[in-house]
Amino acid sequence: MVDPIVGMKRLTKVLMDGGSGLNITYAETLDAMGIDRSRIRPTRMEILTFEVVGFHGTYHTILGHLCYVKFMAVPNNTYLKLRMPGPRGVITVGTFIERAYECEVECYKHATAIVASKELATIREEIIEEAPNLKWLARSFEPMEGTKEVLIDPNSSEDKVVLIGTTLSSK
Known part of the structure; x- marks a missing residue:
C-alpha cells in the first residue's frame, strides 16, 4: 500500500486549481515517488481518483475542487500552502516562492514551445501548399x-x- 501522506510530502510542485474538475498526476511523478502503479489499491481511507497522464507537465500534480471538498482542504495561494485535517492534526503542504517562480518560468517555456511548434507546423503546411510543382x-x-x-x-x-x-x- 502507498501512504498518501508521505507521497504528498515528497511533492514539491502542486498546482492548486480550485476550478478544475479533475485531479491530475503525471506518470513521471509516480515514478519519482517510487510508486509502483501495479501496487496501487483502494484503502479504507478517503478515495480520491487521479487521472494519470503520460506526458510531461510543469507540476507534479494538479488538485481540483473535488480534492478540496473531499479532504476539507483549504488552499492559500498567497502563502503557497494547502492545509487539511489529518489523523494526527493539521497537515500542511507548501513550497517556497522561489520554487513557485521556477514552476512559472518552466510553465512559460513549456507553453512557448507548444505555441512555437504549432506555428512551425502551420508554416510548414503553408510552404508545402505554396511549393512549386517540381515536374x-x-x-x-x-x-x-x-x-x-x-x-x-x-x-x-x-x-x-x-x-x-x-x-x-x-x-
Missing part, C-alpha cells in the same frame, strides 16, 4: 498551353516578345 519546374523553359505573346517594348521597332502564361495565379 513543372523541370520543363519551365518550354512553351506551355495557355501562353500569350507580349511585346517587351511596344514603342520599339524590334519585335521582341515574351511568352506569359495565361493560367498563372494572382500570386
Whole structure:
C-alpha cells in the first residue's frame, strides 16, 4: 500500500486549481515517488481518483475542487500552502516562492514551445501548399498551353516578345 501522506510530502510542485474538475498526476511523478502503479489499491481511507497522464507537465500534480471538498482542504495561494485535517492534526503542504517562480518560468517555456511548434507546423503546411510543382519546374523553359505573346517594348521597332502564361495565379 502507498501512504498518501508521505507521497504528498515528497511533492514539491502542486498546482492548486480550485476550478478544475479533475485531479491530475503525471506518470513521471509516480515514478519519482517510487510508486509502483501495479501496487496501487483502494484503502479504507478517503478515495480520491487521479487521472494519470503520460506526458510531461510543469507540476507534479494538479488538485481540483473535488480534492478540496473531499479532504476539507483549504488552499492559500498567497502563502503557497494547502492545509487539511489529518489523523494526527493539521497537515500542511507548501513550497517556497522561489520554487513557485521556477514552476512559472518552466510553465512559460513549456507553453512557448507548444505555441512555437504549432506555428512551425502551420508554416510548414503553408510552404508545402505554396511549393512549386517540381515536374513543372523541370520543363519551365518550354512553351506551355495557355501562353500569350507580349511585346517587351511596344514603342520599339524590334519585335521582341515574351511568352506569359495565361493560367498563372494572382500570386
